[in-house]
Amino acid sequence: MNSKERFSNRVADYIKYRPHYPEAIIDFLQAQYELSAGKLIADIGAGTGISSELFLEAGYPVIGVEPNKEMREASEELLQQYKTFRAVDGSAEHTGLDSGSVHAIVCGQAFHWFDIAKAKEEFKRILKKNGLVILIWNERRVASDFEKEYDLLIEKHARDYIKVGHRNIDLENIQAFFAPNSCQLETFANSQIFDFNGLEGRLVSSSYMPPRNDAGYVPMITDLKQLFDRYQSNNSITIQYDTKVYVGRL
Known part of the structure; x- marks a missing residue:
């Protein structure tokens, strides 16, 4: 399936259940990189606007670049209260943005979909001098018994988890993207608490x-219910994440 259409039939679940990002990311970027509020952010592969909202809430204007029509329209609806947000139909390789127009590029849970070489050239084109590239992922922890069994359940029922879930995310690929410059990795704790639904x-x-x-679907959910029943406490389960933020210049 084309990655640009991959999420079309699951936008509602994506909106309701995907993890957001810690506000501490903003404090880190402001303190370490002087990325002050008011500077223009391009959110590439913006999806439904989860990463855009993090920056909008902190006072940054954001252009959400998203090729998937359903995702893009969802972001426009969900973020309509932010007057400094606009969504455009574009991709990492062809954003449609003006040259030298943005102070920073953010990619939340999206970099692994890109053609890295083409995206790098496009990012260099649209960034202002000394502009930042910020790559963000929520990575599920796989440490506790529940987390290990949940990951095994995903591997059992997924269609292309290894290919899609890990493509382009390893440190070597990320360092190659920023080369010859370097990048900094900062990690933040994040979590979600769920009932079974x-x-x-x-x-x-x-x-x-x-x-x-x-x-x-039914065999997968049958396994999930058994897993939930084994590990739930007070009818809830917690999913822990390491939110990894890679920051650098091109």
Whole structure:
């Protein structure tokens, strides 16, 4: 499936159940990189606007660049209260933005979809001098018994988890993207608390899992319910993340 259309049939779950990003990211960028409020941000692969909202809430104007029509329209609806947000139809390789127009580029949970070489050239074109590139991922922890079994459940039922879930994310690829410059990695704690319906929604919000109308959906949810029942406390389960933020210049 074309990555630009991959999420079209699961936008509602994506909106409701995908994790957001810690506000501490903004404090870090302001303190370490002098990325002051008011500077223009391009959110590339903006999706429904989760990463855009982090910056909008902190006083940054944001252009959300998103090729998927349903995702883009969702971001316009969800972020309509922010007058400094606009969404445009574009991709990492062809943003449609003016040359030298943005102070920073943010990619939240999106960099692994890009053609890295073409995206790098496009990013260099649209960034102002000394502009920042900020790559953000929420990475699920796989340490506790629940986390390990949940990951095994995903591997069992996913269609292309290894290919989609990890492509382009390893440190070597990221360092190669910023080369010959370097990048800084900062990690933040993040979490979500779910009842069973929430955990179900979180699972199927991932593009590599069987959607609700798929023949593989019922067996997957049967396994998920058994897992939830084994580990739930007060009818809830916590998913822990390391939010990894890579920052550098091109």
